[in-house]
Amino acid sequence: MGVMRTLLLADVVVTMDAHGHIYRDAGVLLEDGRIVEVAPRARFADTEADRLDLGQRLLMPGLINAHTHTPMTLFRGLAEGYSLLTLEGWFNGIRVWEMAMTPEMIPPAVSVSCAEMIRTGTTCFADQYFHMEHIAPTVRAAGMRAALAYGIVEVGDDHAHNWALGAAESFLASLRDDGQLSGWIGPHALFVDNRLPTIQAELALADAYAAGLHIHLSTSGEEDAYCLRHYGVTAVQQMKRIGALDRRIIAAHCLTIPEADLATLAAAPFTAILAPSACMRAGRPAAPLKRMLAEGVRVALGTDNVTANNSYDLFKEMQILGKLMAYREGEPNPIPAKTIVEMVTTRAAEAIGLADRIGSLEAGKRADLIALDLDAPGFAPRNAQDVYTALVYAVSGLAVTDVMCDGRWLMRDGRLLTIDYRAACEALEAAFDELRARRARLTAESPGR
Numbered sequence: 001m002g003v004m005r006t007l008l009l010a011d012v013v014v015t016m017d018a019h020g021h022i023y024r025d026a027g028v029l030l031e032d033g034r035i036v037e038v039a040p041r042a043r044f045a046d047t048e049a050d051r052l053d054l055g056q057r058l059l060m061p062g063l064i065n066a067h068t069h070t071p072m073t074l075f076r077g078l079a080e081g082y083s084l085l086t087l088e089g090w091f092n093g094i095r096v097w098e099m100a101m102t103p104e105m106i107p108p109a110v111s112v113s114c115a116e117m118i119r120t121g122t123t124c125f126a127d128q129y130f131h132m133e134h135i136a137p138t139v140r141a142a143g144m145r146a147a148l149a150y151g152i153v154e155v156g157d158d159h160a161h162n163w164a165l166g167a168a169e170s171f172l173a174s175l176r177d178d179g180q181l182s183g184w185i186g187p188h189a190l191f192v193d194n195r196l197p198t199i200q201a202e203l204a205l206a207d208a209y210a211a212g213l214h215i216h217l218s219t220s221g222e223e224d225a226y227c228l229r230h231y232g233v234t235a236v237q238q239m240k241r242i243g244a245l246d247r248r249i250i251a252a253h254c255l256t257i258p259e260a261d262l263a264t265l266a267a268a269p270f271t272a273i274l275a276p277s278a279c280m281r282a283g284r285p286a287a288p289l290k291r292m293l294a295e296g297v298r299v300a301l302g303t304d305n306v307t308a309n310n311s312y313d314l315f316k317e318m319q320i321l322g323k324l325m326a327y328r329e330g331e332p333n334p335i336p337a338k339t340i341v342e343m344v345t346t347r348a349a350e351a352i353g354l355a356d357r358i359g360s361l362e363a364g365k366r367a368d369l370i371a372l373d374l375d376a377p378g379f380a381p382r383n384a385q386d387v388y389t390a391l392v393y394a395v396s397g398l399a400v401t402d403v404m405c406d407g408r409w410l411m412r413d414g415r416l417l418t419i420d421y422r423a424a425c426e427a428l429e430a431a432f433d434e435l436r437a438r439r440a441r442l443t444a445e446s447p448g449r
């Protein structure tokens with residue numbers, strides 16, 4: 001005895017397991033943060049456990065946001081009118097603010113980011129940013145799971161670059177054997193702002209720590225133009241040549257990958273992370289998702305930063321993806337709703353190397369799960385509507401009532417348990433005021449900026 005067993009009961013359980021099991025009136029039995037069994041309620045008649053009957057709720061795996069930059073909540077609203085998916089737009093819309101940012105401004109921004117993700121049903125995310133050592137403690141305190149990529153932007157300055165590599169290495173060392181947070185390496189974009197020796201140093205570091213790479217790829221064709229000019233091949237072929245496709249890699253956007261390169265990506269441990277809101281807001285074309293799936297390329301979904309999105313709600317993101325693909329292909333439902341839900345659960349878990357731990361509700365996995373209120377607008381009529389269609393097109397993240405990560409409640413009945421949201425928002429407002437004042441001082445000192 002002494003083992004903590006909890007039986008969660010709910011009206012609907014969407015497992016996302018390999019068989020696509022959906023149960024009506026069912027239970028999820030948990031023990032020490034691990035799922036022991038998922039089955040109809042009758043199966044648990046004699047089970048000894050603390051019972052929590054959630055009633056009119058839908059239980060499903062916690063969602064996974066496969067591409068974020070959590071400190072950038074600090075800049076939400078500041079880059080309107082800039083395309084952040086071009087080097088020039090990113091520099092003028094974001095980089096000028098980043099130069100005025102201090103590490104002290106990061107924790108409140110990350111806190112608000114985590115709170116918004118939890119509130120809308122996300123339990124895990126893949127983040128990419130510099131100053132990652134100032135991000136990790138806040139994520140840990142929020143109780144979320146995360147793949148944290150130490151951002152490295154080369155500014156053509158060897159000293160700054162060597163400093164960034166050293167900081168990235170210390171960060172990776174600090175997360176060795178960590179069950180909650182995993183360390184990744186985040187070259188902002190290969191070729192565009194990282195030179196070959198830089199990329200090679202990053203690959204060596206990834207190998208030394210068995211870390212994955214989290215990059216941006218193919219938002220505007222800049223990499224292909226650069227690689228064709230310098231190496232005579234496309235960016236994907238150059239990545240293959242230098243060994244960048246030999247290890248786990250997730251790449252945000254992938255809007256303009258030449259179709260002939262899709263087979264190369266399908267053969268690699270590579271996942272394309274689509275973030276349609278940010279791309280649509282930047283006026284960029286839609287990724288060829290239908291073709292990618294047909295070619296066997298792995299895909300998952302992310303929100304990208306909320307300066308460009310401007311929301312962390314993955315339910316909204318799923319809906320936008322489905323509608324965008326129908327619009328792109330000129331046909332209804334070119335991507336099945338179930339596939340879109342997989343892109344924030346099982347497929348996303350596989351992308352970040354956690355498929356054996358999270359992504360579905362089944363025996364042996366960690367207890368990362370969320371509950372949605374079946375009385376929220378959009379679920380009726382429940383006997384007619386396919387549940388995946390409801391999740392993608394009819395409801396929003398505000399239907400989420402309860403969130404558990406690794407067996408710990410992060411939200412119960414709509415109340416956040418690990419973050420004081422109002423205090424975090426007030427700290428973010430203060431950080432923003434300081435940011436604006438610093439930017440004004442910097443601009444006054446060098447008016448050309």
Ligand SMILES: [Zn+2]
Pocket residue numbers: 067068069216252304305
């Ligand atoms: Zn991004």
